[in-house]
Amino acid sequence: MNSLSTTVPSLDVQSRHGNGHQPSRPMRPLSSRLSQRVVAVPPSGIRKYFDIAATMDDVISLGIGEPDFVSPPPILQAGILSLQRGHTAYTSNSGIFELRQAVARNLHQRYGARPYDPEKEVLITVGVSEAMYLAMQAILDPGDEVIVPQPCFVSYTASVILAGGTVVDVPTYARDNFAVTPEAIRAAITPHTKALLIGFPNNPTGAIMDREGMLELARIAEEHDLIVISDEIYDRLVYGDHRHIMFAALPGMAERTIHLGGMSKDYAMTGWRVGYAVGPADLVGAMRKIHQYLIMSAPTVGQEAALAAFNDPATEEYVLQMVESYDRRRRLIVNGLNEIGLDCFEPKGAFYAFPSVARTGLNEHEFCERLLVEEHVAVIPGSAFGRGGEGHVRCAYAASVEHIEKALEGMYRFVQRHK
Ligand SMILES: Cc1ncc(COP(=O)(O)O)c(C=O)c1O
Known part of the structure; x- marks a missing residue:
């Protein structure tokens, strides 16, 4: 007889506690079962x-x-090859080194970013969604305020609240083409302001910021020693004669900006779940620390596909x-x-x-x-x-x-x- 069948602990438990379904202690009131942080996150409006x-x-x-395209064929091929080669294990916590190099090179060549160190200043994440969460967890303590121009992508507010921070919302308006005005940001600053969270090109308005507007924000960040989190996930999706401006590439901004980008929109790769955070080593290092406990590493197949997005010229x-x-x-x-x-x-x-x-x-x-x-x-x-x-x-x-x-x-x- 198989030894497992002779020692079934659950039978023993049932015999001592009747049918095993009676709660032994009253439950705590429903109102206190959830953390106040989670309760404070507003329900989705959509x-x-x-x-x-x-x-x-x-x-x-x-x-x-979400893009209505399937990911481009060179990306699909790289994903298939990754699986066929049996690349089904974790990668380094920070992500595949070549992918980190490709991210840094792309930002340098395309937007004039300073050459980021792929070892310490680049982190591959599970989309910008994870990167946003990590950025807030890495920089906020209770009572810290984050200025969030709105309307904005729904996860910005939630990420700040879940990290124990306070959202200071600053509305933008059609009359300003939904760009952030320096006056509105200055008016929102208090001694508790720790960071400014911007996202251009913007979801939901489609607005962009011109260089002058960005430079004004950079001046304010410098004057008030703010960390800037810049979500640039739509960087390649700009139209007409507009050229995307990477906030961290503006003078003096690399040392105080966490740049977030990803594969979901530009490369039609939402389901592969790959994004990245780029910034000064102390900030990215703190994000990596959380990421390694929370996630281990972004999906391997997604990372290898993302590498083809950057490195295969056919993409x-x-x-x-x-x-x-x-x-x-x-x-x-x-x-x-x-x-x-x-x-x-x-x-x-x-x-x-x-x-x-x-x-x-x-x-x-x-x-x-x-x-x-x-x-x-x-x-x-x-x-x-x-x-x-x-x-x-x-x-x-x-x-x-x-x-x-x-x-x-x-x-x-x-x-x-x-x-
Ligand atoms: C502005 C913005 N940031 C981040 C995300 C999340 O993207 P990801 O798929 O990289 O998590 C989205 C998705 O809609 C978005 O619109």
Whole structure:
């Protein structure tokens, strides 16, 4: 007889405690079961619309902020090869060294960043999502304030709160093309301000910042000794004659900036889960310490695929084609929205349009809910992304031209009924 079957401890436990389902002590009150930090994170403002949309089978969605392309073939090949070669183990905590080198080289060549040390100043993460979380955990103590211009990507606020910090939100406005103004930042600074968190090109507005505007922010960071976290995940998705400016490449900024970037958007690699953080050795070292306990290493197959994104020259052609395709769709949707009467400033980056719905007399929540129910078109209320988003909706144009045209037709009919 197999020895395991002779000693079944669970039988013993059951005989001593009856049916084994009686709680021996009363449970603590539900209100104190969760950490206050988690309770303080606001619920997602977009869930409701996805729940309604899930009950319909013919929704035209401009709701999802994700490329509609499959990753380019050289990236797919590198991923397949990685698996076929049996590269299924962890990598170094910091990520594959060649990938760290490629990240540093890319930022240097493309944006004039200083040559970052791949050993100490580059960390490969599970997307910018993880990098953002690590950055906040690495720099914040309770009571520290982080200035967060809004509207912004939903995880910024959550990452600050989960690290015990306090969010100081600074709204941006359509009249400024959703750029951050130096006056607003100066007004938000207190003796507790530790960091400034910016994200350009911006999700949800599609706004970019010009060099002058960035230099103003750099001056403020220097004057008030702020750490700057700059999420530049959409760096390659810029249109027209705009050239992306890397914040850390501005004079004096490399030593106080944590630059976050990733593969998800530029290379259509959301599911591979690879991003990176680049910055001064002390800050990146602290992030690495957390990362090595939390994650060990980013997915190996994703890292090897990301290496091909940087190093295989054949990838570039595909990136340029994707950018051109987004740009065509950008012009289609922005012109369409303005013709319908939903005023839309020109987004110069990412893949979002952020029109005002003021013309309809509805607020952004009523607009989204009724548009979904009446026309089966899904867009996201701007206020789900924070202050400054009121009266606007986010339309992601990483959708097919046919989808965008149908969505515009639905919005046209809707606005005709509600103007
Ligand atoms: C501005 C911004 N930052 C970060 C992320 C997260 O990206 P990742 O897939 O690298 O975690 C997103 C995803 O939508 C985003 O829009």
